[in-house]
Amino acid sequence: MEFENKFSKVTKSMKSNIIRELLKDAANPNIISFGGGVPDPETFPRNELAEISLKVLKDEYKFTLQYATTEGDNELKKQYIKLLEKHEHIDWLNYDNMLITVGSQQALHLISMVLLDEESYCAVGKPVYLGAANAFKQSFPKFLEIPIKEDGMDLEFFEAKLKELKNKHEIEKLKFVYVVPNFQNPTGVTMSLEKRKKLSELSKEYNFLIVEDDPYGYLRFEGEKLPNIYSMNPERTLLLNTFSKILSPGLRIGIIIGPKELIRQFTIAKQSADLCCPSLTQRIAARYLENHDIIKELEPSLKLYKSKKDTMLEALKVEFENTSKVSWTKPEGGLFIWLTFDESTNTMEMFEIARKKGVLYVPGESFYVNEIEKNHMRLSFCLPSHDEIKEGIRRLRSVVEDYKKVK
Numbered sequence: 001m002e003f004e005n006k007f008s009k010v011t012k013s014m015k016s017n018i019i020r021e022l023l024k025d026a027a028n029p030n031i032i033s034f035g036g037g038v039p040d041p042e043t044f045p046r047n048e049l050a051e052i053s054l055k056v057l058k059d060e061y062k063f064t065l066q067y068a069t070t071e072g073d074n075e076l077k078k079q080y081i082k083l084l085e086k087h088e089h090i091d092w093l094n095y096d097n098m099l100i101t102v103g104s105q106q107a108l109h110l111i112s113m114v115l116l117d118e119e120s121y122c123a124v125g126k127p128v129y130l131g132a133a134n135a136f137k138q139s140f141p142k143f144l145e146i147p148i149k150e151d152g153m154d155l156e157f158f159e160a161k162l163k164e165l166k167n168k169h170e171i172e173k174l175k176f177v178y179v180v181p182n183f184q185n186p187t188g189v190t191m192s193l194e195k196r197k198k199l200s201e202l203s204k205e206y207n208f209l210i211v212e213d214d215p216y217g218y219l220r221f222e223g224e225k226l227p228n229i230y231s232m233n234p235e236r237t238l239l240l241n242t243f244s245k246i247l248s249p250g251l252r253i254g255i256i257i258g259p260k261e262l263i264r265q266f267t268i269a270k271q272s273a274d275l276c277c278p279s280l281t282q283r284i285a286a287r288y289l290e291n292h293d294i295i296k297e298l299e300p301s302l303k304l305y306k307s308k309k310d311t312m313l314e315a316l317k318v319e320f321e322n323t324s325k326v327s328w329t330k331p332e333g334g335l336f337i338w339l340t341f342d343e344s345t346n347t348m349e350m351f352e353i354a355r356k357k358g359v360l361y362v363p364g365e366s367f368y369v370n371e372i373e374k375n376h377m378r379l380s381f382c383l384p385s386h387d388e389i390k391e392g393i394r395r396l397r398s399v400v401e402d403y404k405k406v407k
């Protein structure tokens with residue numbers, strides 16, 4: 001049968017997640033992958049999770065083996081409210097300000113379904129997290145790409161765009177700006193406090209929402225913690241959190257926090273997507289939070305990530321210091337370093353050489369929606385060992401040298 005003419009418009013527009021395609025070889029033991037943003041499995045508290053799983057299956061089977069409500073497990077929400085009170089000084093939340101989602105990825109998808117359509121504008125970073133761009137693209141909006149600087153989004157540029165939209169009488173079509181303020185994926189860059197405040201003011205002045213995606217905020221291993229935008233502007237901000245980087249991505253638990261009218265609409269959209277999140281993993285996460293200071297317990301993982309980040313920065317210095325045409329970010333947390341080569345370099349073209357030499361990265365062009373830049377790459381330092389990081393960066397230098405010869 002010919003399937004093509006059966007597909008919907010949205011299906012025809014869909015592309016496979018390029019990162020997942022490119023990184024298929026990552027499991028090959030001869031290859032060093034700086035590709036996926038996956039946590040080191042040694043950081044998963046597997047024994048505690050095994051104990052809790054057994055207990056909630058036996059003692060709470062009427063909940064854990066049953067359908068849950070679409071809104072999510074109130075036990076989990078209760079524990080999460082406590083966590084936000086303690087660590088973010090957010091003390092006004094009720095259960096109806098929160099929706100439990102299948103990771104933050106589902107939150108991004110629901111936001112796209114509920115807020116965007118073809119006439120809408122949404123503002124995103126340039127570069128932007130690929131998974132968010134793909135989720136938003138499903139509603140065919142117009143993207144405003146806002147350059148990312150060392151201290152986060154270029155708000156002067158954004159403000160000029162806002163004025164343009166206002167002059168064109170299209171400002172109401174701007175639904176939201178999407179930001180990853182802490183250790184952004186893919187650049188590793190953090191938005192300064194001044195910019196957080198400024199963005200919050202702009203959202204009031206021009207009447208748009210802020211989607212604050214914060215999977216990495218608790219993975220800060222140096223520098224000073226900054227308040228989230230949600231705490232400054234709860235009426236207009238949707239805060240997306242996830243357990244993927246602080247506990248385990250296998251649980252597939254995320255959470256949207258925001259105004260209850262919006263949460264209600266996301267809940268209705270979620271009903272038709274999957275009825276509810278798995279009861280079992282929600283309750284496992286709830287009991288884990290109840291019995292553990294999850295943020296305190298991240299300390300050894302943060303030490304590990306910091307040391308791997310230092311190893312990678314040092315290796316980059318050793319291998320690329322004398323090449324003035326390469327620069328890189330120096331993140332204070334998270335999982336990623338962003339490399340920028342001279343403009344004649346195309347990291348997608350270079351990828352085949354890298355694969356042959358046994359090192360993988362994510363070509364930067366994956367992270368742009370309108371104007372594509374080809375001279376960047378994203379490196380993740382969390383999964384390979386220290387020796388692999390050093391060897392991988394050595395291989396990368398040789399990849400760049402070979403690429404320059406054939407160009």
Ligand code: PMP
Nearest residue numbers: 037103104105129185242244254
């Ligand atoms: N947002 C960002 C910025 C991410 O980097 C990721 C994962 N790489 C996600 C959302 C999705 O994470 P999850 O669905 O596992 O919560």
